[in-house]
Amino acid sequence: MVGRPNRPSALSATPGLAPQPQVTFSDDNSRVSAVLPTGESVTVLLYGATVTSWTDATGAEKLWLSSAAHLDGTKAVRGGIPLVFPVFGTAPDHAQTGKLPQHGFARTSRWEFLGKSTSESAGGSGAADLTAKLDFGLSAAGLDEAARKLWPFAFNLIYSVNLNRESLTTSLVVTNDDDKAFDCQVLMHTYLRVKDISNVEVLGLESAEYVDKVDGAKTKTQAAAVTITGETDRVYTPAGEAVTVVEGGKKTYSVTRDNLSNVVVWNPWTDKAAGMGDFEPKDGYKNMLCIEPGSVSGWQSLEPGDAYEGAQTITYYS
Numbered sequence: 483m484v485g486r487p488n489r490p491s492a493l494s495a496t497p498g499l500a501p502q503p504q505v506t507f508s509d510d511n512s513r514v515s516a517v518l519p520t521g522e523s524v525t526v527l528l529y530g531a532t533v534t535s536w537t538d539a540t541g542a543e544k545l546w547l548s549s550a551a552h553l554d555g556t557k558a559v560r561g562g563i564p565l566v567f568p569v570f571g572t573a574p575d576h577a578q579t580g581k582l583p584q585h586g587f588a589r590t591s592r593w594e595f596l597g598k599s600t601s602e603s604a605g606g607s608g609a610a611d612l613t614a615k616l617d618f619g620l621s622a623a624g625l626d627e628a629a630r631k632l633w634p635f636a637f638n639l640i641y642s643v644n645l646n647r648e649s650l651t652t653s654l655v656v657t658n659d660d661d662k663a664f665d666c667q668v669l670m671h672t673y674l675r676v677k678d679i680s681n682v683e684v685l686g687l688e689s690a691e692y693v694d695k696v697d698g699a700k701t702k703t704q705a706a707a708v709t710i711t712g713e714t715d716r717v718y719t720p721a722g723e724a725v726t727v728v729e730g731g732k733k734t735y736s737v738t739r740d741n742l743s744n745v746v747v748w749n750p751w752t753d754k755a756a757g758m759g760d761f762e763p764k765d766g767y768k769n770m771l772c773i774e775p776g777s778v779s780g781w782q783s784l785e786p787g788d789a790y791e792g793a794q795t796i797t798y799y800s
């Protein structure tokens with residue numbers, strides 16, 4: 483057999499032209515990665531279409547992933563960006579989704595890798611402006627029988643993960659392919675990596691209403707910047723589209739929402755982290771903060787043929 487190097491090349495070889503740096507894509511049966519010529523990278527597990535890693539050019543990880551996370555398709559991934567669909571938490575009183583497990587089935591289903599592409603931003607000058615795009619799909623045919631029975635609708639999900647030098651954008655399009663209407667909720671459960679949660683402030687939620695899930699689901703109004711000093715689990719409905727994470731007085735991330743009206747802020751703190759078998763190290767709650775853009779305080783009601791799209795863009799500042 484004639485051997486062919488299967489290591490992907492990072493250089494294109496157009497005859498007569500200097501080689502242009504390219505995005506390096508790789509995929510196997512379980513995950514897909516893209517690496518920009520400048521070094522930034524993203525990895526997506528087909529199980530759940532879960533982003534498990536996003537690094538900057540130096541290889542520094544921007545997402546938190548538990549060292550005990552199950553990456554073998556036996557349990558939703560603890561860390562990265564799990565996708566929540568079609569129900570956030572559980573909704574026992576909601577007829578269509580009431581029997582589904584916590585956060586639905588998108589994060590525990592195996593998605594199909596639909597394809598990859600590279601684009602250059604307008605006015606870009608080459609490698610520095612490349613965006614790598616990975617697309618994933620899930621429809622009723624991709625669900626296991628149990629999930630199909632619990633949510634018996636024909637649907638189509640397209641999840642796109644876009645990586646450029648400064649940011650990661652994830653967007654989800656939900657299409658109703660059924661002849662009946664269905665309700666759904668959508669959320670991107672992003673685990674941001676932080677150095678020390680005690681130095682973190684979240685800006686952009688001042689004066690927003692929120693439901694405090696650790697205080698009897700009371701509705702409250704955020705007075706000032708959010709700081710995390712204990713278990714925190716809040717569903718905000720902010721007026722603005724961006725929240726900013728500041729650490730030690732320095733802006734480290736901004737998270738911008740497109741057509742997602744809520745943002746959940748979650749940190750399990752000591753006791754809850756101790757109670758989760760897949761949360762390691764146990765003091766890892768100090769190094770993570772979930773900022774979860776979603777549409778979860780009501781329902782997206784999709785008529786047959788209708789589609790809904792929501793997206794987040796996370797930008798980091800080093």
Ligand SMILES: O=P(O)(O)OC[C@H]1O[C@H](O)[C@H](O)[C@@H](O)[C@@H]1O
Nearest residue numbers: 558584585695715716746748772
């Ligand atoms: O343990 P999981 O099912 O992954 O859920 C983790 C967390 O997700 C969201 O942030 C919810 O608001 C929390 O109530 C929940 O504890």
